[in-house]
Amino acid sequence: MNAATRPGGPRPLLSVRDLSVSFAGRPVVQGMSFELQAGERLALVGESGSGKTVSAFSLLRLVPQAQVGGQALFDPGGPGEGPRDLLQLDLPELRAVRGRQVATIFQEPMTALNPLLSIGDQIAEVIEVHQLVSRAQAWRQAVALLARTGIAEPQQRACAFPHQLSGGQRQRAMIAMALAGEPRLLIADEPTTALDATVRLQILDLLDELQREHRLAVLLITHDLHLVRRFADRVMVMERGRLVEQGPVQQVVETPAHPYTRRLLDSRPRRDLRPAPTQAVPLLRARGLRVAYTIPRPGLRGWFGTDERVAVQGADLDLPVGRTLGVIGESGSGKSTLALAALGLLPCTGELSIDGQAWTGRLGADRALRRRVQVVFQDPFSSLSPRRTVEQIVAEGLGVHHPSLGPAEVRQRVLDTLADVGLSPDRFPGLLARYPHEFSGGQRQRLALARALVVQPGLLVLDEPTSALDVTVQQQILQLLQRLQHERGLSYLLITHDIDVVAAMAHHVVVMKDGRLVESGPTDEVLRQPRSDFTRALLAASADVARVLDPS
Secondary structure, three states, X not given: OXXXXXXXXXXXXXXXXXXXXXXXXXXXXXXXXXXEOOOOEEEEEOOOOOOHHHHHHHOOOOOOOOEEEEEEEEOOOOOOOOOEEHHHOOHHHHHHHEOOOEEEEOOOHHHHOOOOOOHHHHHHHHXXXXXXXXXXXXHHHHHHHHHHOOOOOHHHHHOOXXXXXXXXXXXXXXXXXXXXXXXXXXXXXOOOOOOOHHHHHHHHHHHHHHHHHHOOEEEEXXXXXXXXXXXXXXXXXXXXXXXXXXXXXXXXXXXXXXXXXXXXXXXXXXXXXXXXXXXXXXXXEEEEEEEEEEEEOOHHHHHOOEEEEEEEEEEEEEEOOOOEEEEEEOOOOOHHHHHHHHOOOOOOEEEEEEOOEOOOOOHHHHHHHHHHEEEEOOOHHHHOOOOOOHHHHHHHXXXXXXXXXXXXXXXXXXXXXXXXXXXXXXXXOOHHHOOHHHOOHHHHHHHHHHHHHOOOOOEEEEEOOOOOOOHHHHHHHHHHHHHHHHHHOOEEEEEOOOHHHHHHHOOEEEEEEOOEEEEEEXXXXXXXXXXXXXXXXXXXXXXXXXXXXXOO
């Protein structure tokens, strides 16, 4: 019996017993039991599909069409308040708990926030509903909450819409909205997954500070064990809908008892780079590269002219055949703009060439070059057409770049490429006729790779290729990319905010800030002995860089 349940001991804020969740009679969570004390930080860890998000959201009945069983006693400890079973509350009672006593930070704020309302209006609405104050007072509190979460110029930002904020600002706005009801329990669902290293650390520090200040209990849902080490008091590990291990973070991380926990801990990126031949003429070369946008002037001045925003300034790059160049930096640093310029999708000045050939901006003239340069996007689900089959998706590029191939040759090329990325009809019956939604996240990323590789490119632009994947699948994709590079002599331009991925994959790395390259060099040299303060700040957010560079 643990201390939370001993006679005379403190009653837990949340006590879950034998939680089960199923869909159409198919169980996805079984026999889940745990307790959460007031002011405690508890992490729920597992791979995608393990049931961690479904388990947490089912406590508030936020999962449509789910059949939920078991018991979830919530005891806020107020005067005259006793434990109540969240799973037995009717809808009006549950609405009084949601946001007011139990609040949620969702994984992707851009989809969780209303695009038609300003940030201030959305926060003020929560305050009005739960605190019964005037609109003016609710607005003032909303601005104060934005300021408390570290957003600069909170009065102006409160008037902004979600698309006008950066990823880190949107996440801070989500935190402000969660705090608006003054909850006792905060459920944070992957709150830092899509953020760059420094912003991720800032959000983590903010959550830590707010948790202590408001004595919040936090249930953190994550696949990031580095996050758990930094933040949580206790950790629960889920595999296939069941809790397989739980205990203090230090105990579980240092002496894991279950094989699945050991596998998760061992699933960090691994460096497997081989010497690549150097060439006098790099595959990708840039000198003095500059990319600028034309933006309208504010107010009446917009009628008479435009301003220029420089996104990339004076970039010098060299990427030889068979090597990986990592590009890291904060959101808004210009790294994605640099990738778009390399793909010939943005006009630029200065020198930029692929195999000694520059982009012309003319479709016919650039066609051969487009076969040499392909891209793999961050989110394979949104980059793959949901209305096309696997065969149609992978074969599309062959129709453009190899129109002389017959139907039988096209199909064979598609099958061979799918086999190269670990997808074959033997393992996936009816593979060619399937659609993207029938695959997991890691499998969809393999499809995206096959689509890029089928035309036999020399350079792949990898835009955050693993940030949406859990740790074990991330490791699989990185190992696949390394193998393909060894076998095909591919060059990679790797855009990422994950320092561990750069440490594992890149031969050379450049660090960007405000559109400029502030540091560049061999990966080992830059990550072990950074010269700039900015690079040191980025590295401070990644605890395992040393272990990736030197796993022994």
